[in-house]
Amino acid sequence: MFEPTLMLTHSTPPIEDKEIAAHQAQFVQWLRSVAPYIHAFRNKTFVVAFGGELVMAGGLDSLIQDVALLRAMGMDIVLVHGSRPQVEEQMRLRQIESHFSEQMRITDAAALEAVKEAAGELRLDIEASISQGLPNTPMGNARISVVSGNFVTGHPVGILDGIDFQHTGVVRKIDAESIRMSLNSGKIVLLSPLGFSPTGQAFNLTMEDVASAAAIALRAEKLIFITEAPGILNEKNELQRELTLEDAQRIQTIGQLDHDSEFYLKYAVRACRAGVSRSHIVPFTLDGSMLLELFSHDGVGTMISYENIESLREATVDDVGSILQLIEPLEQNGTLIKRDRHQLERDINHFSVIEHDKRLFGCAALYSYPTDQIGEMACLIVDSEAQSAGDGERLLHHIEQRARAHGLEHLFVLTTRAEHWFLKRGFKKASVDDLPAERRRLYNWQRRSLVLIKKL
Known part of the structure; x- marks a missing residue:
């Protein structure tokens, strides 16, 4: 009498089970998102x-x-x-x-x-x-x-x-x-x-x-x-x-x-x-x-x-844990390459963050290549809860200002999923050959990220 149940456990879950699992995941995500406020x-x-x-x-x-x-x-x-x-x-x-x-x-x-x-x-x-x-x-x-x-x-x-x-x-x-x-x-x-x-x-x-x-x-x-x-x-x-x-x-x-x-x-x-x-x-x-x-x-x-x-400021070492939390979901779905804590602590001076009521909702990093007068904007992330609030625009504008202050004339990004967002904001399609030589050597050909460049 138990055989049908054993067979079901090895078959594709019915649609209602998938819906239940999605609802449970949504509930857990929501509960975790309010935890910082409760604390x-x-x-x-x-x-x-x-x-x-x-x-x-x-x-x-x-x-x-x-x-x-x-x-x-x-x-x-x-x-x-x-x-x-x-x-x-x-x-x-x-x-x-x-x-x-x-x-x-x-x-x-x-x-x-x-x-x-x-x-x-x-x-x-x-x-x-x-x-x-x-x-x-x-x-x-x-x-x-x-x-x-x-x-x-x-x-x-x-x-x-x-x-x-x-x-x-x-x-x-x-x-x-x-x-x-x-x-x-x-x-x-x-x-x-x-x-x-x-x-x-x-x-x-x-x-x-x-x-x-x-x-x-x-x-x-x-x-x-x-x-x-x-x-x-x-x-x-x-x-x-x-x-x-x-x-x-x-x-x-x-x-x-x-x-x-x-x-x-x-x-x-x-x-x-x-x-x-x-x-x-x-x-x-x-x-x-x-x-x-x-x-x-x-x-x-x-x-x-x-x-x-709400403050848009440069990141400090104290922000590493919060930035890792922002990055983790995008690392898991393949949007971003994985960064460990040691790497992030080493690069923290490159990062800017948006803080809202003492909670981080977004970050972005600027890596400069002064010889080529170009910079890379990396790790642009806005928490899903705040994506309609314009925080991505503010971070982009801030990184552009930082780049100009460093005397850079162009800004580039590598992306696999956000091409249209950047194109709407003045970036143009480019190729790997347009990257600085130093960055070109580090390009990940397996990810095949698109190269987009903007003149500042």
């Missing part, structure tokens, strides 16, 4: 802020599942929720008219009760979602505890342009020490948009104010706003995926953004100016947007950083 983020503090609009849209459980995953990876999480639509609902139920000035709610005593009711209900909903632990769900075996309390001290906005904002307040202080103690004991900390004064008064705060103040006080690695806005758009309505602090401040002065985007950007900039490494504005309309923003090269929203997170 970099472990034990770092993330402040994750979201508005009541996300809850109204039914996105709370999905968000909490993603937060639980981050916590399982070792990140310390502070959640900050907003409640604007819930407050409006409470105001309607109480037949109270809303009043605003300077884009802030004027919170009288009746409105403050609506704010408290809305915040209280939301806090309970969030705590209930965090408490889920059903088997065969993303929250299975999560066992996460959440802590909330009077961590935020507030004070009144006061009177602006003759208008008394009454119980509307701003953050005065965050009890970072108590929050840190809770985080160190493995808890998620939940902050509501309410602040309290030493005299026992309560103030209606904005979620953005609380989140940015908490991120600053905790020296957080990231402040993440999960919003109804898609991110920061330019004048062509295109998403700005990365902004330096300088770029973000320039956009603020232009005044081209809609109210919501402008408000989020204001507090993202505030956090970065005060030392938070990265601020993110990502849309809640995309399921898993926070994970995609954190664990993919380009992200799905807008990231603001104190400085440009």
Whole structure:
């Protein structure tokens, strides 16, 4: 009865088995690709802020599942929720008219009760979602505890342009020490948009104010706003995926953004100016947007950083391991000849690399033949995750600049698979006889690489 099974093991695998194997390989490759991010983020503090609009849209459980995953990876999480639509609902139920000035709610005593009711209900909903632990769900075996309390001290906005904002307040202080103690004991900390004064008064705060103040006080690695806005758009309505602090401040002065985007950007900039490494504005309309923003090269929203997170620089010995990882898949499929660590360490001064958020995504090397006033660009590699981001173009341009600085007039490449990419960028077909004599002697006739040359 076992004979057919034995025969199958020696025959061509059925199509469905190949599909399963391809799916498994893809999963393993993806998991390995996110590993550097997990290592970099472990034990770092993330402040994750979201508005009541996300809850109204039914996105709370999905968000909490993603937060639980981050916590399982070792990140310390502070959640900050907003409640604007819930407050409006409470105001309607109480037949109270809303009043605003300077884009802030004027919170009288009746409105403050609506704010408290809305915040209280939301806090309970969030705590209930965090408490889920059903088997065969993303929250299975999560066992996460959440802590909330009077961590935020507030004070009144006061009177602006003759208008008394009454119980509307701003953050005065965050009890970072108590929050840190809770985080160190493995808890998620939940902050509501309410602040309290030493005299026992309560103030209606904005979620953005609380989140940015908490991120600053905790020296957080990231402040993440999960919003109804898609991110920061330019004048062509295109998403700005990365902004330096300088770029973000320039956009603020232009005044081209809609109210919501402008408000989020204001507090993202505030956090970065005060030392938070990265601020993110990502849309809640995309399921898993926070994970995609954190664990993919380009992200799905807008990231603001104190400085440009992408650098194109000359390689050092410390980059050898990362370059070997980039090279390995192309060596295995025959695109590149094999280089061992010793050879790479010896040649490291020839290499340039593109680094994105402390992770290498591309490299290229320049070997000069000054007698012939020509150089070879070798080992041009861009990680598959970043190949649509233009990193190959930037590396090529950089190598060309290096070649000109060495007084070279031509640049050549040897390729077996990327002919059309180079032809589109100004290279011309040539022959082995056009190579420098020294390089011609080392030409591998078994590989029969194409020779392409570009005049600089």
